[in-house]
Amino acid sequence: MHIDLTVGRLQLAGSLIRSTTFLFHDAITILLLQGNAEWLVDATELDACDLVGVRSIGTAYRRALRHNRRMTLAGASTSLRHELTRLRLDRHLLEAVTTTVRRLGEPDAMSTSRPTPSTAAPCGSETKTAP
Numbered sequence: 001m002h003i004d005l006t007v008g009r010l011q012l013a014g015s016l017i018r019s020t021t022f023l024f025h026d027a028i029t030i031l032l033l034q035g036n037a038e039w040l041v042d043a044t045e046l047d048a049c050d051l052v053g054v055r056s057i058g059t060a061y062r063r064a065l066r067h068n069r070r071m072t073l074a075g076a077s078t079s080l081r082h083e084l085t086r087l088r089l090d091r092h093l094l095e096a097v098t099t100t101v102r103r104l105g106e107p108d109a110m111s112t113s114r115p116t117p118s119t120a121a122p123c124g125s126e127t128k129t130a131p
Contacts, residue, residue, distance in 0.1 A: 001027050008036030013045040016053035024053075028060045032067055039064060044075030054083045061093055 001023055002011040010027050014020070031039050041057070043049075049057075057073065064071040073093040076084065084090045 003027055003030055005030070005034045005036070007040070008034065008038055009040045009042060011042040011045065013047075015048040016046055016056065017048060017050045018052040021052055021056040024056050024060065028063060032063070032069070037069060039069060039071045041071060041073050042075050043073055043077070043080065046075075046077065046080070049077075049080050049083075051083075054080065054087065057084070057093070058087060058089055061089060 001013065003009070004011075008031055010031060012024070016024055028039075041060070061071050071093065073084070076094060081090060081094065084093060
């Protein structure tokens with residue numbers, strides 16, 4: 001794990017499993033104490049994430065909300081995205097990835113395929129697009 005306190009970025013590496021989730025929660029505590037309004041959790045180097053790891057991501061998200069913070073997950077694997085979708089956390093954690101990554105000065109590879117927060121539909125409303 002690597003924490004960049006200046007931008008509120010937490011880079012995960014290795015495994016987020018039952019025996020390592022305490023490290024993730026400690027890192028979230030550090031971000032919380034630093035006072036950044038937005039957190040980016042980068043999971044591009046995450047090799048494995050079990051059910052306890054997925055739940056710890058959900059717990060960190062709820063903790064961010066309780067403290068008026070915004071948490072975004074970038075670089076999630078297909079299986080992690082599937083589990084977040086199953087728990088209905090995908091649109092809360094994954095939707096704003098492109099705008100957050102762009103703000104941090106990284107390439108914005110998906111900007112044409114995903115709406116930005118200013119053009120995205122509000123939560124709970126559905127919009128239909130032509131194929």
